[in-house]
Amino acid sequence: MSLSAEIIAVGTEILLGEITNTDAVDVAQALSELGINAYYQTVVGDNPDRLRKVLEIAKNRADIIITTGGLGPTFDDLTKNVAAEVFGRELQLHKPSLERIEEYFKRLGRKMTDNNRRQAYLPEGCTVLPNDWGTAPGCAIEGDGKILIMLPGPPRECKPMVKYRMVPYLEKLSDSHLVSHGIHIYGMGESEVESRISSFAEKMENPTLAPYAKDGEVLLRVTGKATTEEEADAITHPVIEKVCEILGDVVYGVDVPSLHSAAFEILKEKKLTLSTAESCTGGLCAKLITDIPGSSEVFRGGVCAYTNEIKEKLLGIPGELIEKYGVVSDEVARALSASACEKFGTDAGIGVTGYADGRGDERNPGGTIYVAVTLNGKTVSHKVYQPRGRKVARERAAQEAFNLLRREAEKI
């Protein structure tokens, strides 16, 4: 039996274009991996009449309805009330949820107001989906041959609720299991990746192979389908091996969250320590590595030297070097990474200098960034040119730094 779904986001701020409906992406990906066809997505504002009509339409054309948003404590959060009405249910106080909310406020040392109590009222006979990431619980109703699942709107709550509450709830309904693995690629464009694997990928039906380009990287998703999870997983492995063989070392990892995580894991495994000396990335490399729990096993610290004076004073970069080559130069990047190793007493150092935006100088237009990595006394470097604005240029420079780092560390 193939089930169909509709995803409904509730929130006037989406209709006004103030926020992007990223919850729909998270829910859609999860449904897709479960093999459930989501044929429609709808967005409606915090308006009970329109929400009711939207829910009624969805009830007519889908087996499963997933709502996101409108579970908060304020007067315009009405998803539960309207949904309960559409499914002919009353709202009842759910004591364990009230206790969770009270506990939550106690832990944060904040005062709980009366309207927070409203969040603990849920449709009678529902399955409560506890929210460990915020105050509003989710819930599932089964009735009239349909399933309705309500999830909170804030993405940092919705995302884990999808993974740990919605998916397990729906998995019971599906008779096949899907297992996905992600092959992460840096340093090769999507069309190049596609043309290299095309002869191999085109014949495949199960597992499937789908490329996604994002933030200067390519992700190849390998998805196997079988009656058990083990079987689904097993059929993906020969495909992953084959792809890694074809693409070579532009593959920086399988199922790893990011380039900096991949670099971190290699350093950790080889017991190598790291420090940073950043100019235009202004702490971004240090921030990224310390995003990782347990980063202190590898990372000792970093300097963000935003002026030439600081580069000289704190990092001992000779003024003559800066004068001779210019502060935005391969030479200064290499001096920065070497200096980081020395000042922090680490095995590896990252050095970055460049123009994230602006006009640049005669040799280096805005968007030119030099990245260097020193490892066990040996320094390698790379020039990044990314004129699409400050944010993108800084991100590419950091990716480049961690890519150089993981490549060098792999050789050791």
Added chain:
Amino acid sequence: MSLSAEIIAVGTEILLGEITNTDAVDVAQALSELGINAYYQTVVGDNPDRLRKVLEIAKNRADIIITTGGLGPTFDDLTKNVAAEVFGRELQLHKPSLERIEEYFKRLGRKMTDNNRRQAYLPEGCTVLPNDWGTAPGCAIEGDGKILIMLPGPPRECKPMVKYRMVPYLEKLSDSHLVSHGIHIYGMGESEVESRISSFAEKMENPTLAPYAKDGEVLLRVTGKATTEEEADAITHPVIEKVCEILGDVVYGVDVPSLHSAAFEILKEKKLTLSTAESCTGGLCAKLITDIPGSSEVFRGGVCAYTNEIKEKLLGIPGELIEKYGVVSDEVARALSASACEKFGTDAGIGVTGYADGRGDERNPGGTIYVAVTLNGKTVSHKVYQPRGRKVARERAAQEAFNLLRREAEKI
């Protein structure tokens, strides 16, 4: 007369969660600025039956329908065909569009295939909206008292088509203008904000006042509606003043992008310089301030000191102080911010130390972070407790630091 609109995105890749529906954001923002209420957004796949049903529903509940996507050259691009059918029109070859497409391919030196000709077939009697950013022309149909505007799907085409084709087309129809301002609040929860302004906000119809909670902050959006932009703007100002008066200094700005931008602007205005000394935030504060173009006017640099040794060696934090109070302590945070000022020669310094996650120690559970700000020799500090994981804890600590900073700088 107030017109209502529905935005329909056509594309299976959105339903699968492969891409985010950012076209809807662009269209929604433009409609909102035109004073047109978009009450619904829908996403449907490249399927003629479901697309027909969705268009029929939209025709019943909206005056204006905007579609994005499905105008391409391939067999699954069917928006024009289905829309023409729903509005009882035939498709006709539009010669100027065919010439534009031929010209486009000639310019790119690429061969034009037969299916590209299909893009030049448009509903009879439509207004053609020429596409200068791609091959598929858009168009508008007026019929049955409704307006349908079809735009291409790729965001780099859709965005300019919205601005230069859709908006001018619709501007002729609208008799009202909307102006919105955002009041940004840090340090007070959404429900507390709401209960404080409720007696004042509930009676209001124009302007409207809507709260949004996001990332530890609250945004209050004030939206005025009037026949001219000036009038719409004018009626929002007394409301903004009143809200700022009620809420006091938890309001960190109106129409500012973030706490760190607010702090940056005050420092810049008062010609004050800044440096950072971070432990558990690991460069996040430096990264945030250097996200801002022109940050070098204020920011000199920072140290990320991830070990006690580095805190002593690079920042001169006395070992005895760390031993006496513990490295995670108010005292060490204050020593860090003072040391930043000294080492970098700045007016202001941020110091952060804490446990972003993990078990912590006997006095400080994981999620406890001490934040200090030194300004002109005076130091203030604050303890943050945020047990919802590493990412959130680090973000809150940085927000707290920039909030302390902007409060202190405002006093000067």
